[in-house]
Amino acid sequence: MTLNEQQFIALLPILITGATTVVVMLAIAFARNHWWNATLTVAGLNLALASIILAARVAPQTVTPLLVIDGYSCFYMALILVITLACATLAHAYMEDFAGNREEIYLLLTLAASGAMVLVSSRHMASLFIGLELLSVPIYGMVAYTFRNHRSLEGGIKYMVLSAAASAFLLFGMALLYAHSGTLSFKGLSGQFHMAGLHSPLLVVGALMILIGLGFKLSFAPFHMWTPDVYEGAPAPVGAFLATASKTAVLAVLVRFLLEASAENELAMREAMGVIAFLSILVGNFLALTQTNIKRLLGYSSIAHLGYVLVAVVAANHLESEAVAMYLVTYIATTLGAFGVVALMSDAGRLHDADAIFNYRGLFWRRPYLTAVLTVMMLSLAGIPLTAGFIGKFYVIAAGVDAKLWWLLGALVVGSGVGLYYYLRVVVALYLPEPGMVQHDARLDWGQRAGGIMVLALAAVVLIVGIFPQPIIDLIRDAGITALHLS
């Protein structure tokens, strides 16, 4: 099979991201210069982002049996590239004073991004697995990047071992599906699900094992144990990447698998996902209550948020992929912003990140604008109106009401109520009078540097999406996400 020109253009975003990795590697070999290497990475990623416009023109294109570049994958590839760009700017601010090699984090970042892009455009189990591993393996390295901090090293090793176990589940599930159907493409499996349905234990068990494998990466409730430790250990920019890009890509491929293989018509699948969503919302929110570490708190809150998204997936109606995309956009902007503030407050030169809530006490009196950003992010995470989080939650609830999932919606309401407490607790700490101990602080000129500008832009995005969401809704519709149902 040879590629024609159109397929080549469709693949451009992935190819450019891959080439960026190689070029950055060569640049590091040539001369170690933090600023240059970061700039090269950002330039490459921007080029890839621009090439999505070209790719979207020729979409949909099926490239080999493994990949498909359609509106859906173009939208998610753009999201992933934006996240990677944001994390690269954060990493640049964060790594400035790191004692070891600072440049390799960009290498790992772009590698993980190309894995995530393969993942969102895969239509075959083989490319799903390759994409997932290409996404995960660099993340192990990134989590343990500041390895002199033993929490970072511990987090990296934990994530690696548990992730390997999850991959084993995923592979075994694929093997079971293959044993029954003799095919690994999503479309081929779709026919099998239609024919055999509930009567084939191999299919049901296989699909559930795949759900477990992917659920681990998404840190759904019974598979969430790793999340707080890894989030706490990971350097703040890496935590941002882990909480956004990794989850976006895996959720996108999960939704595509469910829709294209029509696996979600399986009653067992939907019930399992319902239970997982219910547990994730409650476990995430209740365990976040007692956290004093803001990274752990964000970890638990990500468990809860992914539970909210899963409500829309369980609803499985015409709103599903639109609601998922909308919620993910709001969640990404918000989480990136929150981790961004943590990253700006910390730097890799110190042994620990500024991750305890008391590090933020009285921040308002020192850095009022940065505090405003964090406040907006916390309010958006809590889903207060006029922020992006509200629009996302509104979509999820609309999808849930449409499908009459009352018990899941009940959990969502309870979870949101509980969530308000711990999000506002952080906000309260920001405005408390200063007790006179300044341990961690952002640089004086944080607002004029790339990371600071990025965080301010994210706050603007969160507010704009919250007040005037129509453009982004149109974008999601244009991306043909709703068309997935029809195909």
Place this chain on the structure above:
Amino acid sequence: MSSSIQTVAEHWSLAVYLGAVGLLCAFMLGVSYLLGGRDWGRAKNEPFESGVSSVGGARLRFSAKFYLIAMFFVIFDVEALFLYVWAVSLREAGWTGYIEAVVFITILLIGLVYLWRIGALDWAPESRRRKMQASKMTHIKEAE
């Protein structure tokens, strides 16, 4: 109907088999515990007690270089396998295959350049290398 009976029978035979395995293990351990002789000694509880008392710990420190070599093997030798596949289908793959192989080899080459430049190919530990550099400097100074 008969097939369901057959399944039940199969399950039963598996269950009986598993039970028998457990019982056999318990029997062998239990009987030898009850009937076997017992004697105690200072070196009896050591891992290598076959007549020679052990010396030193088992926790040797290996140079991490060996792991590096293992990694190089995985990176370059295993990836070279792809080239074998290409080599046997060289004519069928045509110019497209050639270009793809060139891209593949170029990436490997860049990887090698990277490893070389970050000093992964230097065999001696970094501390010794630094010491050697320092002693060379003093030699030069003495010569002057």
